[in-house]
Each structure stands twice: as C-alpha cells, then as structure tokens.
Amino acid sequence: MSGLRRVALSLFGPVLAVVVALVISAVVIALIGEDPARAFGVMTDLGDSPSQQVQSIVVILNRAVPLFLAGLAVAVAFRMGLFNIGVEGQYRLATILAAAVGAAVALPGPLHVLLIVVVAMAIGALWAGIVGVLKVTRGVSEVISSIMLNFIALGLASFLLTGPLRGSPPGASIITTSEIPESGRVPSLNGVLTALGLAEPRSALHGFLPVAVVVGVVVAVLLQRTRFGFDLRATGLSPSAATASGVDARGMVVKTMLISGAIAGLIGLPDLLGTQYDYGTEFTAGLGFLGIAVALLGRSSPLGIAMAALLFAFLDRAALPLQFADIPASVVTIIQGTIVLAVVVANEIARRLALRSAERAGATAGPGPDPGADGAPPPTAPDGGQRARAGVPGTSEDVRR
Amino acid sequence: MAPADPPAHDAPVAGEAPLAVELRGITKRFPGVVANRDIELRVRRGEVHAVVGENGAGKSTLMKTLYGEHRPDEGQILVDGREVVFRSPADAIAAGIGMVHQHFMLADNFTVLENVVLGSEPTRGGRLDLAEARRRITDISDRYSLGLQPDALVEDLGVGDRQRVEIAKVLYRDARILILDEPTAVLVPQEVDELFANLAELKREGLTVVFISHKLDEVRRVADAITVIRRGTTVGTADPRTTTARQLAELMVGAELPTPETRESTVRETPVLQLVGVTVRDAGARPVVDDVTLTVREGEVVGIAGVEGNGQAELVDAVMGLRPLAAGSVLLGGQDVTAWSTRVRREAGVGFIPEDRHRQGMLLDAPLWENRILGHQTRPPAVRGPFIDRRGARADTARIMREYDVRAPGPDTLAVALSGGNQQKLIVGREMSAGPRLLVAAHPTRGVDVGAQAVIWELLKDARAEGLGIVLVSADLDELIGLSDTLHVMLRGRLVATLDPGQVTPEELGGHMTGARTAGAA
Numbered sequence: 001m002s003g004l005r006r007v008a009l010s011l012f013g014p015v016l017a018v019v020v021a022l023v024i025s026a027v028v029i030a031l032i033g034e035d036p037a038r039a040f041g042v043m044t045d046l047g048d049s050p051s052q053q054v055q056s057i058v059v060i061l062n063r064a065v066p067l068f069l070a071g072l073a074v075a076v077a078f079r080m081g082l083f084n085i086g087v088e089g090q091y092r093l094a095t096i097l098a099a100a101v102g103a104a105v106a107l108p109g110p111l112h113v114l115l116i117v118v119v120a121m122a123i124g125a126l127w128a129g130i131v132g133v134l135k136v137t138r139g140v141s142e143v144i145s146s147i148m149l150n151f152i153a154l155g156l157a158s159f160l161l162t163g164p165l166r167g168s169p170p171g172a173s174i175i176t177t178s179e180i181p182e183s184g185r186v187p188s189l190n191g192v193l194t195a196l197g198l199a200e201p202r203s204a205l206h207g208f209l210p211v212a213v214v215v216g217v218v219v220a221v222l223l224q225r226t227r228f229g230f231d232l233r234a235t236g237l238s239p240s241a242a243t244a245s246g247v248d249a250r251g252m253v254v255k256t257m258l259i260s261g262a263i264a265g266l267i268g269l270p271d272l273l274g275t276q277y278d279y280g281t282e283f284t285a286g287l288g289f290l291g292i293a294v295a296l297l298g299r300s301s302p303l304g305i306a307m308a309a310l311l312f313a314f315l316d317r318a319a320l321p322l323q324f325a326d327i328p329a330s331v332v333t334i335i336q337g338t339i340v341l342a343v344v345v346a347n348e349i350a351r352r353l354a355l356r357s358a359e360r361a362g363a364t365a366g367p368g369p370d371p372g373a374d375g376a377p378p379p380t381a382p383d384g385g386q387r388a389r390a391g392v393p394g395t396s397e398d399v400r401r
Numbered sequence: 402m403a404p405a406d407p408p409a410h411d412a413p414v415a416g417e418a419p420l421a422v423e424l425r426g427i428t429k430r431f432p433g434v435v436a437n438r439d440i441e442l443r444v445r446r447g448e449v450h451a452v453v454g455e456n457g458a459g460k461s462t463l464m465k466t467l468y469g470e471h472r473p474d475e476g477q478i479l480v481d482g483r484e485v486v487f488r489s490p491a492d493a494i495a496a497g498i499g500m501v502h503q504h505f506m507l508a509d510n511f512t513v514l515e516n517v518v519l520g521s522e523p524t525r526g527g528r529l530d531l532a533e534a535r536r537r538i539t540d541i542s543d544r545y546s547l548g549l550q551p552d553a554l555v556e557d558l559g560v561g562d563r564q565r566v567e568i569a570k571v572l573y574r575d576a577r578i579l580i581l582d583e584p585t586a587v588l589v590p591q592e593v594d595e596l597f598a599n600l601a602e603l604k605r606e607g608l609t610v611v612f613i614s615h616k617l618d619e620v621r622r623v624a625d626a627i628t629v630i631r632r633g634t635t636v637g638t639a640d641p642r643t644t645t646a647r648q649l650a651e652l653m654v655g656a657e658l659p660t661p662e663t664r665e666s667t668v669r670e671t672p673v674l675q676l677v678g679v680t681v682r683d684a685g686a687r688p689v690v691d692d693v694t695l696t697v698r699e700g701e702v703v704g705i706a707g708v709e710g711n712g713q714a715e716l717v718d719a720v721m722g723l724r725p726l727a728a729g730s731v732l733l734g735g736q737d738v739t740a741w742s743t744r745v746r747r748e749a750g751v752g753f754i755p756e757d758r759h760r761q762g763m764l765l766d767a768p769l770w771e772n773r774i775l776g777h778q779t780r781p782p783a784v785r786g787p788f789i790d791r792r793g794a795r796a797d798t799a800r801i802m803r804e805y806d807v808r809a810p811g812p813d814t815l816a817v818a819l820s821g822g823n824q825q826k827l828i829v830g831r832e833m834s835a836g837p838r839l840l841v842a843a844h845p846t847r848g849v850d851v852g853a854q855a856v857i858w859e860l861l862k863d864a865r866a867e868g869l870g871i872v873l874v875s876a877d878l879d880e881l882i883g884l885s886d887t888l889h890v891m892l893r894g895r896l897v898a899t900l901d902p903g904q905v906t907p908e909e910l911g912g913h914m915t916g917a918r919t920a921g922a923a
Contacts, residue, residue, distance in 0.1 A: 227779065230771070
C-alpha cells in the first residue's frame, strides 16, 4: 500500500509538470494563431505505413539514447547535491578527442570500439575532475567553474577541429575530423528489428542502445545498492550528517565529478560510432544542457531519466513534421522549456506532499490515544527547515554553521 | 463578549494588577504531536513573567501562538482583557505585542537606525523621514537606557548590543508586551546582567515582559512570576521569591522523573580516550579549544559542563575527527589517532550522538533503515562488501525499534516523521548496536520527552557498566552530575575545574561554569 502510494507521489510531480506544460503550450500555439489540437495531432502522428512508424520510433530511440546518458551524467552529480552544468563541454571535448584517437589507430573491432569508449570516458572524467578539484582545494562553486569550463572546452574543441585534428579536405563546407575506420564503428540494430518482424527503417538504430541500458543499470545499482552510492546520496541529503558519519566530503566531490564526467564522455558516442563516424561542426550540440532538463524531469532516478529522455526525444522528432504542417517547430522548444519550469515547481509540491504524508504516517504510529505523551515540537521546526540547502557539500558553511 | 473581568476560574494568582495577557485552554496540534495542550497563562501588566520548561516542552510553540505566527486549534487569547484573534504577527504587533527572537533578525550591513525602522519606516511626503526616526530611536534608547548609537553598523555590534537593537525594534512598533525567546542563550554572563538591567527599565516604564527560558537561576533572578510548562501543558505557577531552583526543577521535569544518578563506580584502569594538549583554532586563529587534556577510562562517564559556546562543540568535533587540531593529540586505546579520519575512528569503535541530530545525526528525508546505515557504512549488518544489505539493514532497524522503543510504523518510515525522542532513541540504538569502546554523547537528551530521556539515561548507564567509556557534553546540570564519574568544567575553551559529581551541587557547578568560582577550585 505504502509502496504504491510512494510510486504515485513520485509520478505526481513529472506528470503534473507535463500536463501544465501542455496546457501552457496549447495557449501559446493558440496565441500564434494555430490550432493546438492540430499541432498536437501532428506531433503524435508517427506515420501512416508500418515502415514510417518504425522509422519514427528509431528516430526517437536514437535521440533518446544520448539524452539518457546526458541525464544520467547530470543526475549522478545531482544526487550528491552537485550541479554539473559542464556536461556540455565534457562530452564535446571527449567526443572530438575520442574521434581523433579512433581515426588514428587500427585495431580489431571490439578493441577499437573499447578504446574509443575508454578515451571518451577518460577525457570526460578529466574535464569534470577539474571542477571537483577546484571545488575542494579552492572552494570554487562547481556551477561557476563548470560553466566556465564549458566555454574553454568548446573553444578548445573548435581549435582542435580546425587545427591539429582536421581531417576533412581544405575548402570543404563542413569541417570534420578524419573518419573512424570500419573496425571502430558500432553496427546498427536494424537486424534485430527485422528479426522481430518489423519493417526495415530508413535510419540505423544505434547499436549503442544496449550500452546505454547497461550504463543506466550500473548507475542505478551504484546509487541505490552500494556503499559508495549511499555515501553519495547521504551527502546530497545532508552534507553535515554525512560528514559526521565519516564520509570524506572532499573526496566524494572529486569522485562524483569523475563519474559524472565519465558518463558525460559517452554522450557523443552513439552518434559518433553509429551514424557520423567523425566529429565535425555539424555534430549534435546542446545535449549537455538538455541533460539537465532530462535529469530534473526524471527526478535523478535512472528509470525516470529513461522516461524523460524518451519524452524529450519524442518531442524533438515532432519538430520536422510540425514544419511540414506549417506550424513553427519552436513549439517543441516551448513545450520542453515549460516542462522544465513546471517540473521544478511540481517536484517541490510533490516533495511537500510526501513529507506531509510521512508525518501523518508517523503520527498514526503513536502508541495510542495519549495525545500528551509527546510534547515535542513538530519535526521540522527545531532545525528551522535546514533541509533547504544550496546543496554545496564541503564548503565551509556546510561543515559548520 | 464583555471585555471586563475574566471569569474567576481556578485560583486567581494574587490578581491585583490587571492582566496584560491571558491564555485560556490553548491547544495546538501539529501532524503527529500535540505541541500545546490546555495552556493557561496569566501575565499581569508591568511584570516580568517567566515561562520555563525543558527543551521541547512547547514554550516556543506557545509563544508563536501568542505572536500570531500560527493559530491555536483551541482556546482563547486575551490581551488587556479583550479577546483577540491573530491571523499574523502583524495583528499581534497591532495589539501591542512584540517578539525578540532567539536568533536575531537583523540586516548586518544596515545601521542600527535602518534596522529599527525597517518595515515601518516613518515617511514624510513619500520620503523616508530619517530625522523623525532618529528622534524616536534616541528617545526610546534614552527612556529604557538601551544605549544605542543609531548610526553604528549592526555588523560591528556585539551580541548584547544586537539584542538591544532587537528590543528597540519591538519598542519602536509601540509594543507594550514583549516576548523574549530564550534571550540569554546567546549571552555571556556580563551581557545577561546588562539585559536584566534593561528589563528592569522596561518594567519601570510599565511594560510587560514574557521571558522564555529553561535556566532556572536566571529566571529566579529576574522574574516576578513564573509559569512552568511540562510536556506541552502548564503544570503550575510559582513565586520566584519563595520557590527554590530545586522545586522549580521538579515542577519542570515532574516529580516522578527517574534521576540520572549512578553512584556505583564502574571505572576500570584501562584508558579508552586520552586527549593531550588538544587545541582547536577557529577561522580567526583564536583558540576555541585551548590545551585540553583529559582521560576517559573504560566504564567511565566523563562529563563536560559549560555554558554553551565555550568550546564543547569544537572539542567533540576534535574527538570525532571533524575538525583539525592546531596542537595536541587524540589517543584511542593508547593509539595515536590524531591523523585518522572520522570514518576510521568510527570503525575503531567510537560511537557518536551528535549535538544537533537533524544536522549531524540523521537523514531526515531518508527512511529509518537508511538512517541505520548512516555512520556505519562500512560495517555489517547493514553492509555486505561494497554493497548495501537492504534486508539486513531493515531487519536490524526493526530490532533497534523493538529494543530501544522507537515508535514508528516501520523501517521504511521517513525519519522526519518521528518525534525528537524517537529519533534520538534510534540514534542511540544505532550507535550502541555497533558495540563501541567510546561513546561521544553531546546533549543526548536535548529536546526529547521525559520518557525517552529516562530510557536514554538507562541505556547509557548499562553501557557504562559494560565498560564503555563515555564523553558526555550536556547543558543539563542534573544529567551531568547524575551520570558522570568525573566532571570537567569548560570555560572559554579551557578545562577550568575538575569536580567530584558526588559532592557538587548544581548551584556550585553553575558557579564554575560562569567563571565565578574558578579561582577556588582550579
């Protein structure tokens, strides 16, 4: 019973957010003189023929995989109370260097892919690690340093692309790195689709999908079932209590940023190894920032993030059909934006509801009809609402008041 | 409703002067607890009326009711004989009631004048009338001898001055009835004296003061009448001139209260904890713990007495490895652990009952079984290898709940849903379950109800008998005297006296804590 209730409460926030976002978007669509019903119809129409529908689903999944990884990267840090805004820079830098390494070496298939993955994760971790080290040694807010490192990473990536790592011929309209040879590519999963009796889609379903699923499971186990995950979540819930329990807050900051960055390093790989085979000026951008939205919507739980990633991917796919229907594709951006805004509000409402129901549960557990047995003030009063922290563990005001 | 005389129920407490405030049958419930029940309070005009009670007895809840911060579920509030309903503090202020909070609500970067007028600025033609504000503040300051300098920056002021600014703020809003919530908690003894002089001035001007405290000596010095609150309800009134501190204490904690006494010594020879010249400095390099040397043996309770803020918290942090030492060393069972991290120290058998359980002892938003793991992340039964043993943690939480009488629906309940006493029992049970050699207990019964207090005392006594060494920091003098085998007094970071708890009285101990008797005993 209580389990069901908890599930309902945890779903309440995101669902409310999506509903509110749809209502607001409908109003906006109506205001720009279009018919909201028609717009939503276009968005949910996956196509007429089976092959079109399969194609739409493949497009959604291909978009969802990097979004999911981006959400995970943000969420790992978020669970510990760290805001890793730098995922964008981490994955862009990781992707270009991984692409360059992948193009430069020749190894047998799986090893080649593995090398690229390891390089990407290492670069992502390294770049995020800078944020962690700055925070514990110099007390620099991770928000500030990760945003600033984004600019450096993007600039660095541009420099590398146009300079030392340039692989495309001079004068080409799109500048790219050299292409990764066949052995470094991940085969598509279209064979699986056809084996399932589905129509062959035009695009290739990312072979990286199972990898993302594995990463999701690993992160879920890490957070929920391991000691390390417990330390991480405890630090996120109460840095002072975690410190008193023996968690080394400084070490946790660095480790968490390394993990977050390593996952961030994977974000670009589905596209790189599945469809693009090189990093160029046209390479998918903005996934790191979308990851923040996805993690928020998914309430930092791997399953929730998967749902959120699918929803965002579904909305992204709708951009093209909307344009065909002469409806501005920015409708999608509006919906996504209002979802993020609404989810922050809705999560807070859900948190308070959960708290109240928890308090009620505690109240009914009393030993019986003796209302005066406990003269204690309400549980939230004595600390004056300490739980509303900025969530920056390891800083001086957290260690001591 | 007739605003005249209140109906004479119960025994009117020598009611010559008219009542400034009367509370009748106030009951206030929060989810899970009845914070106040059938409160009766009568405050005569022009008196200093103390409301005393233990931490968590419901004093602050009552004062919030009187100040309009929340509405009572039952009962009436009468101000000057007229029934009032406060929807917000603004209503209370309009009725002439002002509140001086325990934690000051001042803008540091504003001057005294700006802070006082903030929120009710005098204006002339839409512009701030500073001259008028200055005139009124100077007037208030002179009339009540507050000695305020309107242009001083608040951040430059000491604690006592800040408190006077708070009082001026309230007076500026024409309050006739002042509520002071634990005003002496943040003050050093000299400042307390100054505050009491101010209160006398207020009284002379005919103002009424409601004074919240749990410090009996202070209450007896300053109050004209005392109302005692226990477990959320008023249990009696007392005349400070004829009541002893002992009698007051009994009213406060109830006569049936088991004493913490434990006279039979179980002290063994082996030292568990040795502190040698431990010095901790704050950010400004001032020593907050100054050259402390002490030994805790097996089966010994070493009490640390002191007015709060004299370095006890920092000493606890030093023992737990939460704060770096500037000098000295910490030895655990003869082994130098100065360089060990908190986790390693805990693994080596140090249990910790922190001073502030919400900040340091619990994850409020996590279920009880996760709280069972907290602080024991590396040890069974909650952990197996690198993994959390959820089943083991849940089972052991259920055992703790059973054995330590933690009242909650089950291990999956969120910690925030428990009352303070039950949270504390869970913490004590958790720390005891790990079989520690040394227990660092900071205010182990603060803010818990009387029943839980007795249980916790009993647990500490049993553990001591089994050879546990305990460092006990407390503000409850009876607890310190009753439980300790050795009693140290801490003043401004130093151990200034070592007393025999079998001989010392709370009054003597209090004298040492304020430094009044240091010379004789050191």
